[in-house]
């Protein structure tokens with residue numbers, strides 16, 4: 237397991253900060269979305285359009301929240317991986333994930349090779 241040393245303490249600290257920052261940002265956005273939603277009901281619009289657009293807004297917000305929840309889960313998992321020392325190791329093949337890839341997507345748990353394989357499979361099912 238000599239590969240495990242490919243990220244030093246300084247790198248880990250930086251990735252932890254990145255993860256914590258995006259966590260904060262997601263929570264901030266979620267709060268804003270909720271605020272906007274609660275301000276959404278306007279009496280200026282005709283009933284029909286109003287109803288249609290609030291349904292639309294609800295659907296949109298529902299989707300955003302699902303996406304946020306999903307992302308938060310990923311971030312928490314990545315932070316746990318920083319703590320237990322498995323951050324930056326591919327879940328599937330246990331090879332180190334390149335720092336460049338982690339930089340772009342700190343929540344990733346797969347190396348580029350496994351990710352591409354996964355996407356290929358998804359496409360053939362899709």
Ligand SMILES: [Zn+2]
Nearest residue numbers: 326329347350
């Ligand atoms: Zn891999």
